[in-house]
Amino acid sequence: MTLSNGATDGIQSTEGKKDNATLNTPKGYRPLERVEPLPKPGFPHHLYPRWIGHKFDPEGKIMSYPGNGVLSPLNPASDLHHALYGLLADIKKQDWASLYSFLPPSSWHMTTYEGISDQIRHREQWPAGLPVTSSLKACHAHVATRLADLQHGLGDAPLQIKVAGFESLADGIALRLEPVSAEGERALRDLRDRLSERLGVRHPGHDTYSFHMGMGYLLRYLSTEDAAKITEFLQGWQAKLPASFELAVPEYCVYDDMYAFRRVFYLD
Numbered sequence: 542m543t544l545s546n547g548a549t550d551g552i553q554s555t556e557g558k559k560d561n562a563t564l565n566t567p568k569g570y571r572p573l574e575r576v577e578p579l580p581k582p583g584f585p586h587h588l589y590p591r592w593i594g595h596k597f598d599p600e601g602k603i604m605s606y607p608g609n610g611v612l613s614p615l616n617p618a619s620d621l622h623h624a625l626y627g628l629l630a631d632i633k634k635q636d637w638a639s640l641y642s643f644l645p646p647s648s649w650h651m652t653t654y655e656g657i658s659d660q661i662r663h664r665e666q667w668p669a670g671l672p673v674t675s676s677l678k679a680c681h682a683h684v685a686t687r688l689a690d691l692q693h694g695l696g697d698a699p700l701q702i703k704v705a706g707f708e709s710l711a712d713g714i715a716l717r718l719e720p721v722s723a724e725g726e727r728a729l730r731d732l733r734d735r736l737s738e739r740l741g742v743r744h745p746g747h748d749t750y751s752f753h754m755g756m757g758y759l760l761r762y763l764s765t766e767d768a769a770k771i772t773e774f775l776q777g778w779q780a781k782l783p784a785s786f787e788l789a790v791p792e793y794c795v796y797d798d799m800y801a802f803r804r805v806f807y808l809d
Contacts, residue, residue: 565584565587567586569591569711578661593759595660607796607798608656608677608796609681610652610653610793610802611808612802613653613789614792620786622646624782632714635770637771640760641714641760642758648801650802651702651752652752653752654732655744667742668740668741670741681795692808693790695729695790701721701725702785703719704779704782704786711759713758714756714757714771714775733750793808
């Protein structure tokens, strides 16, 4: 098992620190390549990983971060859910656990399409035909109308997803996921394309989006020593995780923060 992009992606370096401080953005801020939160005036974003100050405060307290998206929750009865529960319990025993704010198991899911964030009101990342000044309630309703008759196209049998490793440590701890078959990969990417076309929103990094399942958000940049310890720990857990699991039917969901995702309807 390897950590995609290398475990040291989350390590703070002195190179570029001055520019980051000037721009008040986290290390590696790439709004043209991926969905990035908008910096908040007065918050020292350059001192923290990119989602701190948005989804969690520096002490790990949950923050309001409302929006909507299309996701598949992890079945609580699945072998993977049971294994991840054990992983989370083990993580919390480690001396580096305080570096993270963890998500409740009830919120574990794989995102198919990122959807809309109330705090990212760029024209390009807001539904076409809907004013960026619209209320979030109006946005939720608009997206629901646009997606109401969209078919997921993933087939009658549940899509098989494999655990391909862990994501980079830069943002937190998350499983890296991939469809088991090439056909499944094409179907999932096609669904993303159709969701994007329906809403008129093609997020940065649309074609290279990495499917994943988040467990916790990083609160501080990692030292080389901590990155090495965490990498070794996760490598030790890789063999204990099921090789694959069944993806639940994608749901259009709305949320207020990262602790709970409320289903509005299943995609047909």
